[in-house]
Amino acid sequence: MSAPRAAVVMLAAGEGRRSGYQTNKVLLPLAGRRVFTWAVRWARELASVERTVIVIREADRDDVVAAVGREVGPPEVTIVTGGDSRHASEWEALQALAPDIEAGRVDVVVIHDAARPLAGTALFASVVDAAWEHGGALPVREQAHLTALDSGSEPPDRVVAVQTPQAFRAAPLLEAYRRAHRDGFVGTDTASCMERYTDLPVHCVEGDARNVKITFPEDLFLAERLLAKAGYDLSGTHGPDPAAAPASRRSALRHLWPGGDHP
Amino acid sequence: MSVEQASLRCESCEELTVHELHYAGRLLDAVRCTRCGRHLELSQRALLPAYVVDLEQRVVSKPGRMLRRAGADPLGFLRQLPRAVLRQPVKFLGEFRELLRR
Ligand SMILES: [Zn+2]
Numbered sequence: 001m002s003a004p005r006a007a008v009v010m011l012a013a014g015e016g017r018r019s020g021y022q023t024n025k026v027l028l029p030l031a032g033r034r035v036f037t038w039a040v041r042w043a044r045e046l047a048s049v050e051r052t053v054i055v056i057r058e059a060d061r062d063d064v065v066a067a068v069g070r071e072v073g074p075p076e077v078t079i080v081t082g083g084d085s086r087h088a089s090e091w092e093a094l095q096a097l098a099p100d101i102e103a104g105r106v107d108v109v110v111i112h113d114a115a116r117p118l119a120g121t122a123l124f125a126s127v128v129d130a131a132w133e134h135g136g137a138l139p140v141r142e143q144a145h146l147t148a149l150d151s152g153s154e155p156p157d158r159v160v161a162v163q164t165p166q167a168f169r170a171a172p173l174l175e176a177y178r179r180a181h182r183d184g185f186v187g188t189d190t191a192s193c194m195e196r197y198t199d200l201p202v203h204c205v206e207g208d209a210r211n212v213k214i215t216f217p218e219d220l221f222l223a224e225r226l227l228a229k230a231g232y233d234l235s236g237t238h239g240p241d242p243a244a245a246p247a248s249r250r251s252a253l254r255h256l257w258p259g260g261d262h263p
Numbered sequence: 264m265s266v267e268q269a270s271l272r273c274e275s276c277e278e279l280t281v282h283e284l285h286y287a288g289r290l291l292d293a294v295r296c297t298r299c300g301r302h303l304e305l306s307q308r309a310l311l312p313a314y315v316v317d318l319e320q321r322v323v324s325k326p327g328r329m330l331r332r333a334g335a336d337p338l339g340f341l342r343q344l345p346r347a348v349l350r351q352p353v354k355f356l357g358e359f360r361e362l363l364r365r
Contacts, residue, residue, distance in 0.1 A: 023269045032289040216272050217282055217294035
C-alpha cells in the first residue's frame, strides 16, 4: 500500500461557553507559543500531512489567525468555525475537506484535540499508518501503576487512557458523518459515529505519556516542563524512548527528573 | 508580566472555573482560581512529580475489565469513556503530593 496522504483536523473550539474577556485555553501562551500551534507543528513535520484544518470559535478567529501567522509556516491552514458540539465541529471540518477526500487527495483524516500540545510527530505518524492499514486508530495507554491506591475492590491490574490524535480512513469517515448529518445523529466522539455507520476495525496504538491534555492549571506547568525536557522538539518520528515510558511511578519520575524521584 | 484569564478545571471547586494566569516572560508564573482563590505558583513546579503520577490516573477508567473490553470492542468501550473520565479521582493528587514530599 502506498503512503497515505493525510489531513489533520485540530479541534480548537473548546467546550462550553466563555465570556468575552476569557482566553480559550488552546490560545493560552505555552513556552513562547500558543497551546494549539505546538501540535500543529508536530503534525506538519510529517510529510504525509498535506492539509491542516483548524476548527475554532468564531469569537477566536482574529487571535487564531494572528497566532497561525506568527507561529505556523506554510502550507496554508484552513480555518473553519465549529459547531455546538465536538461532532458538529468535526462535521464542519469534514465538509471543508470533502472535495479533497472525494478527489482522492486525502486518504486519512486525523482528528486532534488542540488542548494536547505534546502530541509528537511520532504519534501522528503511528495513527496515520495504523488508520491507513486498519481503518481507524486510537492512541491508548495502558497503566500498570497506582491502581492499588484505588479505594474500590478492583484488583491492581491494568487501566487504560485514550488520547488523541485519532485517525480514520477519509472516505468512510466522511460518509459516516454525511449519514449522521442526514439522520440527525450526534456522536459523543469520532469513534461513536464510525461505529454506528461503518464496520471498519479500529486499531489501538501505543499512546505517549507526555501527551497531556490541558485541563487543570497544573497541566500548563507540566506541559512547560515536558516541553523543556524534550528540548522543545517533539518532531522525532521514532516515538518516545520505550525505556523512558513511565511503566511505573518510579520510572515516570526518572523520566522527567533524571536525577531521581525528587526534583 | 502578562495576565490572561481562562476557564480551567479547579481541583478544589471540582469544576470549570475562571483562572487568572500570570506569565513571567515565556513561562507561567502563577495561577489563581477566581472562585475559591486556590493559588499555584512557580514553587509548585517542585511538586510536579506527584502531579505526573496523578496525571494519567485522572483520565483513567476502571481497571481490568474495561481494558479487556477495549480489546474486544474498542468502539463500544470508547463510547463509555466520557462518563468514566468524569470520575477522575482528583482527591488522590493531594495524597501523592504528601507521599512524595517526604
Ligand atoms: Zn477553585
